[in-house]
Amino acid sequence: MADIRRTLISVEMQDGTRYLDRRVLFADKIRLEKTARNNKWDITRDEFTVQAFLAWAALNREGEISDTYEAFLERVADISFTADANETSEGIAGE
Numbered sequence: 001m002a003d004i005r006r007t008l009i010s011v012e013m014q015d016g017t018r019y020l021d022r023r024v025l026f027a028d029k030i031r032l033e034k035t036a037r038n039n040k041w042d043i044t045r046d047e048f049t050v051q052a053f054l055a056w057a058a059l060n061r062e063g064e065i066s067d068t069y070e071a072f073l074e075r076v077a078d079i080s081f082t083a084d085a086n087e088t089s090e091g092i093a094g095e
Contacts, residue, residue, distance in 0.1 A: 006084040009055045012077045019064055024081075028057040035069075055079045 007024040032053050036043045043050050056072045059065045065072060 008082045008084055009058055010080045011055050013075050014077045019059055022058050024054050024058045028054055031057050051079050051081060
């Protein structure tokens, strides 16, 4: 069976608050596509915009932040993404 690569984010805010290893869900990616279309973003070229939006969407969905996207951009210090390839589709189905 194929591996499921989970996308994880870690975010550090300028005030030192850290949100580590938060999962980006498919719903966050769909939200990105809709917003990119509405704002005429080129998600194939604008890597940092994509990363920032997915980080904001995941933290917002989890209730960790309530900032607008624009306010989040003013407060964020750094974002990192990792892909966790340790899960297989069989393992996830068996959970």
